[in-house]
Amino acid sequence: MQAFVLVSLNECKEGKCIEEFKSLKEVKNAYVLFGEWDMLLEIKSDSAEDLGTFVMEKIRSKPEVKLTSSLIVAGK
Numbered sequence: 001m002q003a004f005v006l007v008s009l010n011e012c013k014e015g016k017c018i019e020e021f022k023s024l025k026e027v028k029n030a031y032v033l034f035g036e037w038d039m040l041l042e043i044k045s046d047s048a049e050d051l052g053t054f055v056m057e058k059i060r061s062k063p064e065v066k067l068t069s070s071l072i073v074a075g076k
């Protein structure tokens with residue numbers, strides 16, 4: 001399953017945060033954005049349940065993360 005996760009940060013240098021996220025095996029690509037959202041993460045997971053667990057435990061649990069929004073890819 002492929003998904004994209006938009007991330008809004010509290011106080012964090014994007015360069016530091018992006019490297020932390022890139023080190024996670026589920027994160028295939030990470031991009032710094034301008035605008036309402038600070039980052040876009042491309043995620044690969046085995047199931048929707050695994051995706052939810054990953055987002056909650058590995059992304060939202062970080063104190064520098066203010067808000068996330070997950071977009072699940074329906075097709076290519």
